[in-house]
Amino acid sequence: MTPPRVRPQSRSAAVTPPVRVALAESVTALPEGAGWAYEPKFDGHRLVVFRTGNGVTLQARSGRIVTSAFPDLVEAAERLPAGAVLDGEVVVWSDGCVDFAAVQKRAAATRARAAALARALPASYAAFDLLAEGGADLRPAPYTRRRERLVRMLEPLGPPLQPVPVTTDRATALTWYETLVDCGVEGLVIKRVDQGYRGGTRAWLKLRHSDTRDAVVVGFTGPRTRPGALVLTLPGDGVPVVSSPLSAGVRTAAGGLLPEPVGEGTATATGIGDVTYRALPAEPQLIVEVRQETTRHAVAVVAVERFR
Template sequence: MTVALAVAVRTLPRAPGLAYEPKFDGHRLVIIRTDRAVDGVVLQARSGRIVTAAFPDLAAAAHHLPAGTVLDGEVVVWHAGRTDFALVQRRAAAASAARAAVLAQTLPASYAAFDVLELAGLDLRARPYERRRALLVDLLLPLGPPLQPVPMTTDPELAETWYETLPASGIEGLVVKRMDQPYPAGRRGWQKLRHTNVRDAAVVGYTGTARRPLALVLVLPVGDETPLVSSPLTAPLRAEVAAAVAARDPEAAGGAPRTSRGATITAIGLGEVPFHPLDPPLTAEVRHTSTRHPPPEVLRLRTDL
């Protein structure tokens, strides 16, 4: 299922016919409820990867949806009153069914649904957002958590209040949609207003090996363009970076020896470390509070760019 995307804006759009939703800090997830009696739920990540086994709690909840239903939304994990992106990554990285079951008990997931693409076998993507939103609320409110519709308002003043106050709960910004808009699958048809500590950065290299990259060497779009070493990659990101490197250089991914051609960089707490340059660079979405301290946290590769 190809999902809709959003283009970044710097100020809050204000116009008649706009809807505003909080942007949750989690993993994009499509829930597909098929007509199978057994194993009738598929959970798909934004990349298209099937992640059903990592979220057995959400899969179980999705069995209560009507067959032929497809939802678009964000999976989040709440901790200490706020969403915690690192905990979502732990859930996604579950290496076995047993581990996933344990994590579902200790770190239960919630699903913040913001669109319904199909309902009871009827494709709704051509319907206006206003109609899809009404159907989504009618569908999910009787079911209750962990499947919940995201809040929505058409009041820009309330939306601005959300933007200013909700980051304390882990909300990273707003998504803005037109009420009369069909679902823009595969296109940047929505707008997103994010807090400024989340940016796209150029990935000019990686530390570790091609099979097991440990961190990324980044050039941020602010500051003096001096490369920085990211914080350590999570297991899912290591796998994603390794796959991206393998697609560029199958020989390196196969274990052939590689040198850094003398390339080194200073990593916080580690000193000078060798790294493997990437030319042309990749792009990653990163979170950082300043240019150097603490090191940037890699949220995901921007494979869509």
């Protein structure tokens, strides 16, 4: 006799911090064919929102808990139903456009300055995924179902918690890509409509206007509070490289984000040779946006643009 089928139960309270967020692979053109959803990629900071029965927790892409930096978003997220977990981008709007410099100030805020900055530079949250609802893990569900539940949850609440726009029409996506760049939209994030949420993998695609790339920070030179350069691993290459000297703004941002080093390592710096650097723990990862250039001597120079 064939035993009766038993439906698998949803995993209660399975989505807890820290979670590994889904990532995107850079492409140079939109994919062909049907079955794709297109979202504008806002120029902000990745943020996962956890609403539990006890309150709200905010997690950065790296896995760091950054709840104290965004008291305005914490207050807004308290209206979410318990057991909800959202993935999205925190942005600050200025004159109708996204102001990334303002977002950087908010993300680097100390607990003492966070409230004042929240009043001066109020944050918005552009949610693009729903990882859990009512404590049930939705990550295995297809994108279309997660999106439907996300919109249903956020529509009654309104700003500053809002779902990102989405289209399945390729022509509309191209119009967004070509016309929204001046308002702080970096490009598009492209997702399969039938795909689950795959944390820690580059299952999504991203089409950017710039030629920048994301790199993992594995160490630094100089003092931790104001490093001279970062040691990075680039996509597809695990060999550490030393960046060019950091700008004043990136040094300041790094001083508030770099964890305590756990040892030392050696990496090659362009024009200098091998240098000793202070190595960071493998987890949580810190991500920076970099631009890789080639000098007239065909030597690659990695310039750090900003922390992501």
